[in-house]
Structure formats: structure tokens, C-alpha cells
Amino acid sequence: MPAKQKRPERFSACVSIPVGMARWKIEKAGKKDSGEISELYRTVWMARSDLFPRDLMLNRMPMADEVIEAMKSKEYYVVRESGRIAGVVRVSMDHGACLLDRMVVHPGHRGKGIGKALTEHAIDWARKNKAKKVWLDTSPKLKDAAALYEKLGFKECGYFRRHYWGEDIKFYELIL
Numbered sequence: 001m002p003a004k005q006k007r008p009e010r011f012s013a014c015v016s017i018p019v020g021m022a023r024w025k026i027e028k029a030g031k032k033d034s035g036e037i038s039e040l041y042r043t044v045w046m047a048r049s050d051l052f053p054r055d056l057m058l059n060r061m062p063m064a065d066e067v068i069e070a071m072k073s074k075e076y077y078v079v080r081e082s083g084r085i086a087g088v089v090r091v092s093m094d095h096g097a098c099l100l101d102r103m104v105v106h107p108g109h110r111g112k113g114i115g116k117a118l119t120e121h122a123i124d125w126a127r128k129n130k131a132k133k134v135w136l137d138t139s140p141k142l143k144d145a146a147a148l149y150e151k152l153g154f155k156e157c158g159y160f161r162r163h164y165w166g167e168d169i170k171f172y173e174l175i176l
Contacts, residue, residue: 024117029076029088034067036085037076044104051141056165060102076102077121079114087114091122098126100136103145115148123152127176135173146170 029037038061045057062070070076074092078085086109090102100122105114126134136154138145149172150156158171 024079024087024114026077026079026117026121029071029078029085031068031071033076033078033085034064034071037067037078037088038062038064040085040088040106041102041104043106047107052139052167053165056167059164075125077118077125079117081109081114087118089118089122091125093126093129093131096130096132098122098129098131098134100126100134103136110144115145116152119148119152123174123176131176133173133175135171137169137171140168140170146172 042061045052045060049057067076070090074090076088076090079087085106087105088103089100092099092101100119103115103118103122105118123134134154135157136149138149140146146156152174154172154174156170157173160169160171163169
């Protein structure tokens with residue numbers, strides 16, 4: 001059997017990226033993005049109108065001024081594709097723990113690694129802000145979201161029945 005050839009030095013820094021997986025630039029959102037963020041939330045939640053109660057959906061579809069108000073105490077990060085916001089996540093710190101919430105990816109941009117990139121960014125943000133853990137909640141109906149969190153090392157740590165407008169909620173945490 002021939003000896004394994006050593007790769008030339010000039011190629012040592014090369015990284016292979018699977019087809020269809022892009023490296024996403026994540027930007028901190030500002031007030032100017034609030035309308036587009038609001039529109040994205042509306043698009044995502046309206047596509048799920050058959051799964052969730054109306055009041056829960058309305059709570060998850062803030063108007064632009066509500067996004068601006070939330071920006072006073074929370075940070076939003078976005079991924080753009082072709083100049084439009086394709087995904088968003090919100091992070092905040094309380095009592096040394098980072099809450100990752102309100103993450104959505106436009107239905108037309110799912111499966112491209114945007115949710116993973118946003119979640120990893122939130123984890124990095126938490127570490128930079130000296131959080132002891134990252135936590136979140138999600139619906140058991142959102143199986144793809146739960147699978148992503150579990151793949152990234154989050155552990156289910158709680159379950160509330162009939163919590164948000166009669167909907168069950170799973171809680172996840174990632175100890176840093």
C-alpha cells in the first residue's frame with residue numbers, strides 16, 4: 001500500500017465547505033431594520049397560522065415600533081441574502097444568563113444554515129458577555145428548531161404544559 005502523500009503547505013489552510021452551505025455575515029440590527037424585521041416575523045408566523053393560537057401569533061409578530069422599543073434592552077442580529085433580511089435572532093442578558101429568543105428564518109431561505117449561524121452567533125455573544133448559560137423556549141411542534149438546538153449541544157431542561165395561550169413549551173439550556 002503506498003504511503004499517504006503529505007498535502008503541500010500552500011493548501012494547509014484550505015477548508016472544504018459543503019455545497020449549499022454558505023458562511024453568513026451576521027449584522028447587529030438597528031432601528032432602520034425594524035420594519036423589515038417586523039415584516040419577517042409576520043411572514044414566518046402567518047405561514048404557521050394553522051399550528052398556533054391567534055393570540056400567540058400576534059405576540060410573535062411585533063410592529064416596527066415594538067421592535068425599536070425592545071432594542072433598548074435587547075439586541076437583534078440579522079442575516080441578509082440579496083439585500084433582504086432572511087433571518088433574525090434576539091438576545092438579552094439577565095442574571096448572568098443569555099436568553100435566545102424570537103429567532104426566525106424566512107421559509108424561502110430555510111435549509112441553508114442561517115438558523116445554525118444565528119444560534120452560534122447568539123452563543124458567541126453570550127460568551128463575550130460572560131453568560132453562564134444560554135437558554136430558550138420553543139414549541140414541541142417546531143421539531144426542526146428543537147433538532148437544531150440539540151445538535152448544537154442544548155439540553156432539554158423543562159416542559160410547561162398549556163403555558164403560552166394553551167400551548168406546550170419546551171425549555172432548553174446550554175451551559176457555557
